Amino acid sequence: MRRVAAACAAIAVFCLVCVGFARAALASVVVHIDKSSQRMVVSVDGQVRHRWIVSTGRRPFGTPSGTYRPRMMARRWFSRKYDNSPMPYSIFYHKGYAIHGTNYIRQLGGPASHGCVRLHPANAAILFALVGRHGMSNTRIVVSH
Numbered sequence: 618m619r620r621v622a623a624a625c626a627a628i629a630v631f632c633l634v635c636v637g638f639a640r641a642a643l644a645s646v647v648v649h650i651d652k653s654s655q656r657m658v659v660s661v662d663g664q665v666r667h668r669w670i671v672s673t674g675r676r677p678f679g680t681p682s683g684t685y686r687p688r689m690m691a692r693r694w695f696s697r698k699y700d701n702s703p704m705p706y707s708i709f710y711h712k713g714y715a716i717h718g719t720n721y722i723r724q725l726g727g728p729a730s731h732g733c734v735r736l737h738p739a740n741a742a743i744l745f746a747l748v749g750r751h752g753m754s755n756t757r758i759v760v761s762h
Contacts, residue, residue, distance in 0.1 A: 646748060646756040648716065650734050652680060653762055655726050657716075657736060659744060661751070669740045670725045673760075674732040681732070682760045685710040687753040690745065699731060706741035708748055710758045717741055734760070 647660045652673045659667040673680040687708050694707040694717070705718040716734040718741030719725070725737065736744070748756045 646751045648744065648748075648756065648758045650680070650716075650758070650760045651762075652682070652728075652760065655728070657734070659747065661747070666747070667740070667743065669736050672719065672721070672724050672727060672729040672735040674730050675728040678731040680730070680734060680760060681711060681714065682762060683711070685758045685760070687748060687756050687758065690749065690753065692745065704733070705738055706745035708745060708758075716744065716758070 645662055649658045649660070650656075650671060650673065651658075655671055655673065657667075657669045657671045658665055659669075687710050689707075689709040691707045691709075692705070694704040694715075696702040696704055698713065703720065704715060707715040707717040709715040714732055714734075716736065718738035719730075719735035720738075721729060721735065722737060725735065729735065
């Protein structure tokens with residue numbers, strides 16, 4: 618009887634561990650960009666992990682509002698439209714719009730781009746790794762006014 622109980626307990630622990638790993642692998646990542654405050658909040662499973670300043674589109678270029686899923690990721694990318702400008706750790710989410718690192722650190726906190734969401738390269742690397750780890754299909758990008 619003790620062997621059966623011990624075996625059942627071992628199986629239960631194993632199942633809990635497996636469920637925990639599966640849940641971590643399928644964690645939902647939400648990247649919320651608030652254009653009015655020029656801030657990004659990154660949450661995983663409803664828990665805020667990061668808060669960063671960003672730059673969104675300046676006039677007359679806008680960053681479109683809405684809810685999106687990442688479509689493509691590129692660790693190294695150069696803009697085909699704007700003078701081959703570097704766009705490190707790009708996460709493309711709508712047409713040609715992306716979240717990416719920038720060399721224009723001093724402009725963060727105010728609208729400055731042609732529509733993309735720029736952030737500090739170190740933060741872009743963290744976000745890129747987080748989305749890569751949890752998967753594009755488990756990531757939602759929300760851009761609001």
